[in-house]
Amino acid sequence: MLKINNLQAGIEGKEILKGIDLEVKAGEVHAIMGPNGSGKSTLSSVIAGREDYEVSGGSIDFEGEDLLDLGADERAHKGIFLSFQYPVEIPGVTVTNFIKTAINESRKARGEEPMPANVMLKKMREKMALLEIDNAFLSRSLNEGFSGGEKKRNEIFQMAMLEPKLAILDETDSGLDIDALRIVANGVNKLKSKDNAVIVITHYQRLLDYIVPDYVHVLHKGKIVKSGDKSLAHELEAKGYDWLKEGAVEA
Amino acid sequence: MEALKDKLESSFLVFENELNGEGEGPIHTRRREAFERFVKSGFPTKRDEEWKYTNLKPVLKPDFRVFVNDENTVDFSSIKRFFLNDVDTYKLVFIDGYYSSWLSETTHQGFDICTFSNMLTKYKDVAEQYFGKALPENEAMASVNTAFAREGAFIRIKRNVTVDKPVEIIFITTDHGVATLAQPRNLVVVEENAEITILERHQSLSEQPVLTNTATEIFALRDSRLNYYKIQNDAKTASLIDSTAVRQYRGSNVTMGTYSFGNKFIRNNLNFFLEEEHTESHMDGITVIDEGQTVDHHTLADHKVPNCYSDELYKGIYDANAHGVFNGKVMVHPHAQKTNAFQQNNNILLTDKASIDTKPQLEIFADDVQCSHGCTIGQLDEEAMFYLRSRGIPEKEAKALLLYAFANDGLRNVKIPALRKKLNRQIAKKLNVNLDFEL
Numbered sequence: 305m306l307k308i309n310n311l312q313a314g315i316e317g318k319e320i321l322k323g324i325d326l327e328v329k330a331g332e333v334h335a336i337m338g339p340n341g342s343g344k345s346t347l348s349s350v351i352a353g354r355e356d357y358e359v360s361g362g363s364i365d366f367e368g369e370d371l372l373d374l375g376a377d378e379r380a381h382k383g384i385f386l387s388f389q390y391p392v393e394i395p396g397v398t399v400t401n402f403i404k405t406a407i408n409e410s411r412k413a414r415g416e417e418p419m420p421a422n423v424m425l426k427k428m429r430e431k432m433a434l435l436e437i438d439n440a441f442l443s444r445s446l447n448e449g450f451s452g453g454e455k456k457r458n459e460i461f462q463m464a465m466l467e468p469k470l471a472i473l474d475e476t477d478s479g480l481d482i483d484a485l486r487i488v489a490n491g492v493n494k495l496k497s498k499d500n501a502v503i504v505i506t507h508y509q510r511l512l513d514y515i516v517p518d519y520v521h522v523l524h525k526g527k528i529v530k531s532g533d534k535s536l537a538h539e540l541e542a543k544g545y546d547w548l549k550e551g552a553v554e555a
Numbered sequence: 556m557e558a559l560k561d562k563l564e565s566s567f568l569v570f571e572n573e574l575n576g577e578g579e580g581p582i583h584t585r586r587r588e589a590f591e592r593f594v595k596s597g598f599p600t601k602r603d604e605e606w607k608y609t610n611l612k613p614v615l616k617p618d619f620r621v622f623v624n625d626e627n628t629v630d631f632s633s634i635k636r637f638f639l640n641d642v643d644t645y646k647l648v649f650i651d652g653y654y655s656s657w658l659s660e661t662t663h664q665g666f667d668i669c670t671f672s673n674m675l676t677k678y679k680d681v682a683e684q685y686f687g688k689a690l691p692e693n694e695a696m697a698s699v700n701t702a703f704a705r706e707g708a709f710i711r712i713k714r715n716v717t718v719d720k721p722v723e724i725i726f727i728t729t730d731h732g733v734a735t736l737a738q739p740r741n742l743v744v745v746e747e748n749a750e751i752t753i754l755e756r757h758q759s760l761s762e763q764p765v766l767t768n769t770a771t772e773i774f775a776l777r778d779s780r781l782n783y784y785k786i787q788n789d790a791k792t793a794s795l796i797d798s799t800a801v802r803q804y805r806g807s808n809v810t811m812g813t814y815s816f817g818n819k820f821i822r823n824n825l826n827f828f829l830e831e832e833h834t835e836s837h838m839d840g841i842t843v844i845d846e847g848q849t850v851d852h853h854t855l856a857d858h859k860v861p862n863c864y865s866d867e868l869y870k871g872i873y874d875a876n877a878h879g880v881f882n883g884k885v886m887v888h889p890h891a892q893k894t895n896a897f898q899q900n901n902n903i904l905l906t907d908k909a910s911i912d913t914k915p916q917l918e919i920f921a922d923d924v925q926c927s928h929g930c931t932i933g934q935l936d937e938e939a940m941f942y943l944r945s946r947g948i949p950e951k952e953a954k955a956l957l958l959y960a961f962a963n964d965g966l967r968n969v970k971i972p973a974l975r976k977k978l979n980r981q982i983a984k985k986l987n988v989n990l991d992f993e994l
Binding site for chain 2: 352353354355356375376377379380381385386388391392394395396397402405406407409410413462466
């Protein structure tokens with residue numbers, strides 16, 4: 305599904321990703337872990353198409369197509385979704401209108417008719433129940449005055465509505481208490497299928513107790529320095545990231 | 556400018572000669588006094604503190620015809636788009652300064668929705684009581700209008716009457732092959748506990764330059780309620796100078812919404828005088844302009860007495876080389892205690908060439924008051940753009956959605972759904988998008 309080959313990228317002339325290789329197949333869950341500043345968020349931003357970053361080398365293929373030439377909106381149309389670490393507050397746009405516009409713009413791009421209002425409503429109700437979201441939520445301005453937990457839940461709600469092929473969860477666990485974390489993780493798990501994939505980006509192992517990864521990768525100084533199964537996450541939790549500093553690690 | 560001044564002076568003489576003995580009456584005396592003030596001051600220039608951000612010179616430059624004598628006919632189909640259409644309204648339509656009974660729908664039953672000229676002849680007492688009494692004397696353009704005031708809307712709502720439908724006032728200027736100066740004049744008197752909603756617009760059908768120098772006097776008497784909306788969306792060959800003065804009396808509540816999208820040049824002088832206690836005044840504005848357009852808002856909330864409330868919100872979006880001005884004055888006189896006065900002006904500049912001069916001007920001489928003001932000038936938030944795009948909303952739509960959301964507050968006091976819809980559509984059109992919902 306996703307093939308990242310020797311990806312190098314940076315911002316304002318500073319190189320952050322120094323040759324990333326990663327392959328994600330349908331049905332898989334990958335976790336990318338690493339200390340602060342290792343390039344985790346940069347990687348998610350570059351995959352999602354944030355324009356501030358410059359890609360200086362390598363490639364990203366998504367279902368056989370080169371992603372790097374596409375704008376963020378076009379990548380979303382292909383089925384890529386990024387759950388933001390810090391979702392943006394947009395006063396004046398309600399959650400409903402935002403989701404409606406997002407869904408129908410994606411459908412338009414794929415040459416489909418807009419989703420009928422009753423179908424949309426039914427789907428919203430269903431996904432809200434899944435994420436234990438209150439009805440009043442829909443008519444609030446997008447993320448405006450939301451608590452950290454509400455913002456993250458709103459991200460997963462959008463993911464549930466948009467049904468992406470590849471979801472990237474960028475530090476979705478940060479700032480969530482254990483109850484909120486469970487709800488969010490449960491939501492993600494319910495949406496998982498053999499046809500879609502998830503990349504979980506996190507600093508901590510905690511979230512991975514609930515969203516269990518098939519693969520864990522350790523990112524350090526812009527490179528994947530180690531890959532393994534879920535036991536690697538536990539190892540990291542026990543050891544911390546200090547061992548990386550010795551510099552003798554090879555993937 | 557001097558050429559136009561000379562022309563106005565000779566035109567005023569001609570106008571006086573046509574009056575047949577009415578020249579000495581109190582109404583004409585007010586006209587003459589206003590004209591003398593103008594002759595003395597001349598047109599405002601950039602040296603004038605109130606005009607330092609906008610240059611009137613190019614606006615006044617064309618060789619304007621001051622009086623139009625040949626009336627063009629206009630059929631409803633060619634001006635239908637200027638009306639609300641999907642809601643029933645009273646209509647006052649003027650073509651080239653003349654009232655069109657054919658296109659209008661007026662009434663005298665229970666209240667007067669008719670013409671200014673009619674008021675001058677039929678209700679001399681009203682004219683004497685109100686004509687020229689709301690507008691400040693130091694505004695040259697208003698004085699010129701007062702001097703030449705002939706025709707426009709006269710609306711008087713009697714005590715305790717709530718008018719069943721909105722009134723639309725539309726001034727049309729047709730093509731006469733020459734530049735034209737139009738000077739409509741409106742008088743609105745909302746009597747005790749009466750209520751009405753009014754819409755006003757000026758439309759040029761001419762390829763030639765049109766300058767509309769309009770003036771409106773509004774008296775909101777005790778406990779009355781008035782919603783007044785201006786749609787300023789004229790052709791780019793047209794310029795508009797609007798002087799509006801509102802005098803509010805005890806317990807009255809007035810909302811003025813000014814929505815500016817069109818014209819080459821617009822100057823709004825909007826003055827609220829709070830004459831008695833417990834009044835409420837709302838001033839809202841949305842300005843969305845682009846290539847070659849200027850919109851200048853000058854507002855005043857004059858708190859003369861205690862216990863009044865004023866709230867002002869102006870939003871502006873400026874594209875290409877558009878130029879905006881916002882000068883909002885709030886005056887709180889020494890004994891106007893317990894005043895609540897709020898003002899907010901937020902602007903987005905979409906290009907490096909667009910500009911806005913914003914000047915909140917608070918002069919507060921009372922100590923027990925609540926006043927606030929804020930102005931912002933910003934660009935589109937890049938992070939918000941990425942957020943929207945990452946959800947599949949294309950760049951153009953994402954931009955429009957953010958601008959829509961930004962401007963939307965300015966419609967908070969638009970109570971007619973059909974008007975709200977029209978304004979929303981207009982904003983979308985101006986932003987060049989088609990979003991399938993209304994905010």
